[in-house]
Amino acid sequence: MKKNIMQLAFVLSIFLVLLLSMVRTVFFPKEINYYENRKAEMLAPVTLQSYLDGTLQDNMEKALADQAFLAQRIKKTYNSALSAYMHTASGELARANPDRYIKIGGHYLYGGDHLMNSKRAVETVQEKLSQRIEEHNRLFARHPEVDFYLYYVENDMDVHFETGERSGTYEYIAAKTALPQSHIDRFGIDSYEEFDRYFYKTDHHWNAEGSYRAYKEVVELLLPKDEAVLQPIEKVVVSTDFGGSKTMGKETANFKEPFEAYRFAFPQATVWGNNMPAPGYGNQEAFLDGTAALPLTYATFYGDDWGAVTFDTYRPEKENLLIISESYDNAILRLLAGHFNRTISIDLRNFNAYLGTDFSIEECIEQYDIDKVLLLGYVDYFIMDEFGLEK
Amino acid sequence: MVFSSLTFLYFFLPLTVLLYFVCKNRAYRNTVLLLASVLFYSWGEPKLVLLMFAATLVAYLGGLLIHRFAQQSKKKLKKAAFLVTVLLLVFNLFWFKYFNFFAQNIQLLLGTHFALASIALPIGISFYTFQILSYVIDLYWGKVGVQKNFFYLMLYLSFFPQLIAGPIVRYQTVEEEIQNRRESLEDVVVGLRRFIIGFAKKVLLANNIAKVAVIVYGGDAGIYGTAMYWLAALAYALQIYFDFSGYSDMAIGLGRMFGFHFLENFRYPYVATSITDFWRRWHISLSSWFRDYIYIPMGGNRVNKGRFILNILVVWAVTGFWHGAQWNFVLWGLYYGILLLLEKLLLGKLLEKLPRIIRWAYSMFFVLFGWVMFNLTDFSQMLAAFRQMFCHVPTDFISVVSADAEILHYVLYIPLGIVCMCPWLEKAKRPEGFWGNAVCNLACLALFAISMIYIFSSTYNPFIYFRF
Numbered sequence: 030m031k032k033n034i035m036q037l038a039f040v041l042s043i044f045l046v047l048l049l050s051m052v053r054t055v056f057f058p059k060e061i062n063y064y065e066n067r068k069a070e071m072l073a074p075v076t077l078q079s080y081l082d083g084t085l086q087d088n089m090e091k092a093l094a095d096q097a098f099l100a101q102r103i104k105k106t107y108n109s110a111l112s113a114y115m116h117t118a119s120g121e122l123a124r125a126n127p128d129r130y131i132k133i134g135g136h137y138l139y140g141g142d143h144l145m146n147s148k149r150a151v152e153t154v155q156e157k158l159s160q161r162i163e164e165h166n167r168l169f170a171r172h173p174e175v176d177f178y179l180y181y182v183e184n185d186m187d188v189h190f191e192t193g194e195r196s197g198t199y200e201y202i203a204a205k206t207a208l209p210q211s212h213i214d215r216f217g218i219d220s221y222e223e224f225d226r227y228f229y230k231t232d233h234h235w236n237a238e239g240s241y242r243a244y245k246e247v248v249e250l251l252l253p254k255d256e257a258v259l260q261p262i263e264k265v266v267v268s269t270d271f272g273g274s275k276t277m278g279k280e281t282a283n284f285k286e287p288f289e290a291y292r293f294a295f296p297q298a299t300v301w302g303n304n305m306p307a308p309g310y311g312n313q314e315a316f317l318d319g320t321a322a323l324p325l326t327y328a329t330f331y332g333d334d335w336g337a338v339t340f341d342t343y344r345p346e347k348e349n350l351l352i353i354s355e356s357y358d359n360a361i362l363r364l365l366a367g368h369f370n371r372t373i374s375i376d377l378r379n380f381n382a383y384l385g386t387d388f389s390i391e392e393c394i395e396q397y398d399i400d401k402v403l404l405l406g407y408v409d410y411f412i413m414d415e416f417g418l419e420k
Numbered sequence: 421m422v423f424s425s426l427t428f429l430y431f432f433l434p435l436t437v438l439l440y441f442v443c444k445n446r447a448y449r450n451t452v453l454l455l456a457s458v459l460f461y462s463w464g465e466p467k468l469v470l471l472m473f474a475a476t477l478v479a480y481l482g483g484l485l486i487h488r489f490a491q492q493s494k495k496k497l498k499k500a501a502f503l504v505t506v507l508l509l510v511f512n513l514f515w516f517k518y519f520n521f522f523a524q525n526i527q528l529l530l531g532t533h534f535a536l537a538s539i540a541l542p543i544g545i546s547f548y549t550f551q552i553l554s555y556v557i558d559l560y561w562g563k564v565g566v567q568k569n570f571f572y573l574m575l576y577l578s579f580f581p582q583l584i585a586g587p588i589v590r591y592q593t594v595e596e597e598i599q600n601r602r603e604s605l606e607d608v609v610v611g612l613r614r615f616i617i618g619f620a621k622k623v624l625l626a627n628n629i630a631k632v633a634v635i636v637y638g639g640d641a642g643i644y645g646t647a648m649y650w651l652a653a654l655a656y657a658l659q660i661y662f663d664f665s666g667y668s669d670m671a672i673g674l675g676r677m678f679g680f681h682f683l684e685n686f687r688y689p690y691v692a693t694s695i696t697d698f699w700r701r702w703h704i705s706l707s708s709w710f711r712d713y714i715y716i717p718m719g720g721n722r723v724n725k726g727r728f729i730l731n732i733l734v735v736w737a738v739t740g741f742w743h744g745a746q747w748n749f750v751l752w753g754l755y756y757g758i759l760l761l762l763e764k765l766l767l768g769k770l771l772e773k774l775p776r777i778i779r780w781a782y783s784m785f786f787v788l789f790g791w792v793m794f795n796l797t798d799f800s801q802m803l804a805a806f807r808q809m810f811c812h813v814p815t816d817f818i819s820v821v822s823a824d825a826e827i828l829h830y831v832l833y834i835p836l837g838i839v840c841m842c843p844w845l846e847k848a849k850r851p852e853g854f855w856g857n858a859v860c861n862l863a864c865l866a867l868f869a870i871s872m873i874y875i876f877s878s879t880y881n882p883f884i885y886f887r888f
Contacts, residue, residue, distance in 0.1 A: 032854050036609045039861040043612065043868065047434045054430070065882040081466045086427070093426035094879035107877035111829065119825040126818060133825040277882040280826060 046098065054096040064101040066277070070094065104279075112276075112283035130191045134280035139190055140221060143230045144275040144284060148189040149408055151197040157412035158201060164419050165404065166207040168390065175394055175402055177208055178250055182235070182243070182357050182407040183218040184228060190221040198408050214250045216243050230286045232273020234327045237264065237290045240360035247361065251350070251401055252368060259364055261291035265317050268325050288325060292317050296367040301339040303383040310338055310363060331360040334376045336383030340366035348400035351393060353377065355416070358405050371397060378415040387420045421463040422584075423615075423670045424623055424875060432460065433674075440678065446599065450575055453678060460580035461544070468542040471512070476574045478508050479552045480567070483559050487566035502560045506553065513549040516542055521745035544584035546742060550709055552577050555591035557713055564592045572598050581674035585667045587685035587705035594680055601679035609861075611676030616864045616871070617849070618669025623871045625837050626662035627878075629655050631830040635823075637796065641804060643823050645815030649808040651834075653788045656795050658837040661690065664703065690787070690841045693779035694771055695759045698787060706742070710735050732764075733757045743794070748802065752793045759786055 055072060062069040070091040079085040094100060115133060123131050123138040130137040130145065137145040151158070169177050179202070187196040199215045206213060216235070218224045227239030235243060245258050271288035275281060290313065300307045311332035315321035323329045332338065334356050340363070347370040352358050358365075358374055366372040373393065380388040393399065410416050421428050436456040443449045462469040482505025489498035520536050527534065555576070558564040567573040576598060582589050636644050636652035644652070668685040675682045685705050692698035699707050715735045721728050733754060740753020763771065771779055792809070796802040821828060851860040 032857060033605060035854065035858055035861065036605055039865070040605075040608055040612060042865065044434050044437060047430050048438070051430045051434065065880065067882070083466075086421075086463055089427050089431070090425060091879075091881075093430050094876065094881075097426065097430060097876070100876055100879075103873050103876040104880045107873050108880065111877075115825065115829060118828040119821070122818065122821055122825070126822070129818070129822050131822045131825050138825070279877065279880055280829075 050093070050097040053098060054093055058092070058096050062095050062101060064105055065095075069096065071096070108279040108282045111279050112281060115280045116283040128191060130189070134278035136275050136278065136281060140225060142284070142286075143225060144281060145185040145190075146233065146275075147186070148194065149186050149196055149198070150194075151201050154198070154408065154412045155201070158198065159205070161411045161417070162202060162205045164417065166205075168418060169207055171391075172394060172402075175399055176212070178212045178401065178403045179206055179208060179214075180243075180247055180250060180403060180405045181213075181215040181411075182405065183215055184233065184235075184407050185218075185224060186408050188218055188221075188224070190224070196408070198411070202411065212250070214246060216246065229271075229273050229288075229327075231271065231276045231281075231284050232327055233275060234273070234357060235360065237360075240331075241291060241364075243357075244361040244364045247365065247403065247405070248368060251403065256368060259293055259295075259367055261293055263292050264289055265292055267316050267330070271325055273327060288330075290317060290330065293364065295363045296342060298340040298342045298363075298366050301337075301341070302335050303337055304339075307338075310340070311359070313363075328356065328359065332362060334359070334379050335374075336376055336380035336388075338362065338374045340369075340372040342366060342370060344370045346370070349373075349398055350401050350403065351375070351390075351397070351399045352403045352405060353390070353416075353418070354403070354405040355407075355410050357407065373397060373399075377418070388418075390418055421460050423667065423674075424619060426875065426879070427463070428460075429872075429875075432456070432463075437677070441603075449678075450572065450598070453579065454571055454575045457575065457578040457580040457583065461578060461583060464543055464584075468540070471516075471542055471545075472548060472578060473574070475509060475512055475549065475552055476570070476577050478505060478512075479556055479577075480570050480573050481505075482508075482556060483566050483573070484568070486556070486560055490562070498560070502556065505556050509549055509553055509556070513545055515539070516545055518741075518745050547586050547588055548577055548583060550588050550706075550742075551582075551591075554588070554709065554713065558590065558592055564595050567591075567595075567598075579675070579680075581671040581678075581680075582682065585664070585671070586703075587668050587671060587682055588709050589682055589705070590709075593683060597680050603677075603679040607679060608677050609857075611673040611678075613849070613860065613864045614673030614676060615670050616673075616868045618666040618671075618673060620867045620871045621662040621666030621669060621840070623874045625833055625840060626659050626666055627874070628830050628833040629662070629837050630659040632827060632834065633659060633795070635827050635830070637801070637805070639823055641808070643816070643819045644808070645813040646808055646811075647815045648820060649805055650788075651831075653792050653805075653809065655830075655834060657690070657788055657791045658834065658841065660791065660794075661686075661841060662837065688841065688843045688846075690784065691780065691843065692783045692787075693776055694763055694783055695756065695786060696763050696768075698783055699756070699760070706739070710739050714738065729761060732761055736760070744797075746797045748793055748797045748799065752790055755790055755793060 058071040059069050060071075061067075070088070072092045073079065073085070073088045075085055079088070119131055119133050119138055120142070123129075124141045127139070127141045130139050133144075137147065139145050165177075165179075181199045181202055183199060187198055188194070199217075203210070203213050203215075216227075216239070218227070227235050227242060229236045234240075241261065248256055248258050266287055266289050268288040270285040272282070272285050276284050292313075300310050302310065312321050312323060312329055313331065316325065316330050321329070328334065347368070349371040350365065350369040350373070352362070352365070352372065352374040354374060355376055355378065362372065362374050375388055375393070377388055380386075390402075394402070404410075406416070421432060423429075436452065439456075440449055440452045443452055458469060461472060482501055485501035486498055486505070489495075489501055516539055520539055523534075523536050526532075555564065555567070555573070559566055567576070576589075576591060576594060577583075579589075632655035633652045636648050636655075665686040672682045672684070683705065685703060687701040687704065689698050689701035692701055715731060718731045718734070719727060720731065723731065736753040736757030737750055738753070740749045740751065740756075743749045743752070771782070774782075792805055793802060796805055848860065848863075851857045
């Protein structure tokens with residue numbers, strides 16, 4: 030009798046957990062998967078078509094992966110353990126061989142502790158690149174009244190530091206873009222030391238020094254030589270265990286680095302986020318003062334990838350700037366806004382999602398009396414369909 | 421649907437078990453199993469479930485005719501019905517699995533270039549075809565009775581535990597149990613434990629050890645020297661064993677939960693001390709199928725030497741070919757045919773005199789070599805692998821780890837796999853007394869929890885750019 034009860038408990042304990050997870054998935058699903066940084070998959074309505082074409086089966090599997098009891102905690106536990114092991118195991122090798130690319134998950138370790146993406150040769154992206162350049166050239170031809178500028182951000186996708194090979198992407202863009210050479214520039218990376226100095230080790234973005242350098246170069250590109258740049262007040266260590274976008278993989282979750290940032294006295298500006306009044310852009314002051322309630326990321330610190338963000342400084346004697354970019358410009362928008370009457374930054378990936386309509390550069394130029402347009406981004410900006418201006 | 425999918429674990433299995441045990445009536449319980457099995461198969465192949473239905477119908481009607489003609493003592497008609505039924509079932513397998521292979525090879529020989537139709541391979545067709553053939557052949561031989569209930573025959577063929585990856589269950593094994601089986605708490609517990617063990621073999625061992633072979637065979641050959649190619653061969657051997665035997669364990673365990681007692685399919689093949697011994701331990705249901713339905717009807721070893729050699733080579737070539745429509749599988753089958761002949765005709769007595777460790781090393785050497793042949797379908801890659809294995813090429817381990825540091829993670833599972841491939845814990849699977857069972861249950865719960873951690877980890881899919 031005792032044994033039967035024990036055996037029954039064994040069977041029921043397993044099936045109850047499985048059944049309860051099923052009930053939760055069907056009847057009480059959660060909406061956000063915070064650990065994986067996205068909307069949680071939920072069960073879609075069952076239809077004959079979805080069953081026959083396999084979408085129901087995929088959907089059910091993904092929904093269970095997000096909704097089952099303790100699913101996210103389980104993933105986090107596993108990823109932490111795996112990353113701790115990989116950090117230790119590969120870290121020793123990386124420190125002993127700093128001049129080698131060591132593949133770890135979807136990235137490489139180089140220089141001992143720097144997570145890298147793989148270089149993309151221009152031949153592999155040439156077709157998409159050519160299409161985008163032609164699109165830009167058509168845009169420039171349609172708007173001779175506006176000054177267009179292009180600022181290409183070189184990063185670890187442009188250089189293989191172990192072999193010294195360069196992608197040649199910037200050179201290709203500069204040669205094919207129908208703009209004067211004085212309107213084209215790059216955030217150049219000519220050595221690993223330069224890359225290590227200006228980019229996060231665990232994130233694909235530029236760090237505080239890198240974004241400040243970019244700000245100065247963009248001002249030099251867009252404005253007269255005598256335009257004074259804003260000087261930082263101080264440099265603050267915001268966190269000592271920051272893990273950026275490159276630590277989202279399970280093998281690299283344990284890689285951390287200090288997050289430093291400059292404090293600036295930004296000029297006053299009214300901010301609009303997605304055409305709605307916004308209290309500000311990003312949370313720099315809160316993080317620098319240690320009062321931020323959000324987890325630290327590049328986006329929460331500098332500002333999110335809103336579809337549209339506008340800074341009005343009410344100085345009609347200054348020009349109006351339109352920036353079409355991605356997340357790299359988030360770190361320099363508040364700095365650039367101080368040099369213009371109105372600064373508008375558009376992220377074409379999210380414009381429609383936030384504003385409910387496709388972005389029209391023609392309408393924007395006319396409506397906001399745009400004087401200058403800056404196209405800013407790294408290689409993905411020039412090849413991904415999401416950044417196309419012609420819909 | 422596969423046993424290690426979340427849909428199976430969280431939806432299908434609990435609902436099927438619940439519905440099954442809620443029903444008290446045998447007919448209702450069999451109906452639940454049949455519907456569940458059809459759902460299980462159609463989940464991955466919504467349209468091709470009709471093919472399985474058709475195969476069952478052919479076997480059912482053929483079986484009825486064989487039975488009728490046997491009762492009427494019409495031997496020629498009985499044989500004709502049998503041959504037509506077998507031909508239809510074999511043709512079905514041939515069309516979906518082998519037609520394009522033969523067509524491509526004929527084109528190569530003739531130098532023609534006709535476009536070939538894209539024929540999708542239905543999941544499990546090799547298994548369920550052999551299964552239904554065993555019914556038809558055993559019926560013709562009078563070893564089993566005819567199944568007059570189409571749905572029971574469909575249940576036999578489509579029963580989800582063994583449908584897509586075996587073991588190949590003979591009809592005579594389950595003939596009685598389809599209508600007269602007894603479920604018990606003991607069977608459910610033993611079955612669930614067996615399922616969990618198989619699940620852990622697949623998820624913890626097979627899936628992780630596999631990556632070592634994938635990294636080596638898929639990477640730059642210049643990086644991996646002789647040591648790494650042998651490690652990859654060992655990794656593949658462990659992967660295929662834990663994958664296949666794990667799946668068999670899950671199938672046997674699930675069957676047991678519903679009162680069915682399937683025969684064992686693996687008996688620790690990597691402790692074999694000869695190739696003959698290996699094949700008495702590996703995929704037992706397949707080798708015994710070929711023995712009983714091909715080899716013995718061809719005369720077996722009760723023929724002259726020349727015919728015996730031919731029988732062995734034909735059976736093993738077909739055994740290899742059953743595994744896949746590629747020449748490397750045929751080569752693999754013939755390889756074992758030749759080794760078995762050598763043991764039978766020349767080496768048998770010599771091997772018996774050698775110490776066990778030597779016999780084991782001899783067996784493992786040839787088994788590992790065979791798995792390389794089985795794994796690498798491209799002959800140039802296969803030859804390159806053999807060159808690396810036998811012509812010493814030093815390995816730069818720093819380059820190996822630099823090429824993919826994850827190998828540092830996956831190699832950890834190989835020693836665990838080596839331990840688990842031996843029958844150390846065989847007694848622990850049959851605990852005695854209250855505390856023995858309690859410890860076994862706790863161990864299984866822990867194993868299940870760990871396996872679920874690995875399952876969920878493989879679904880990790882973060883979005884990097886978007887923030888809330």
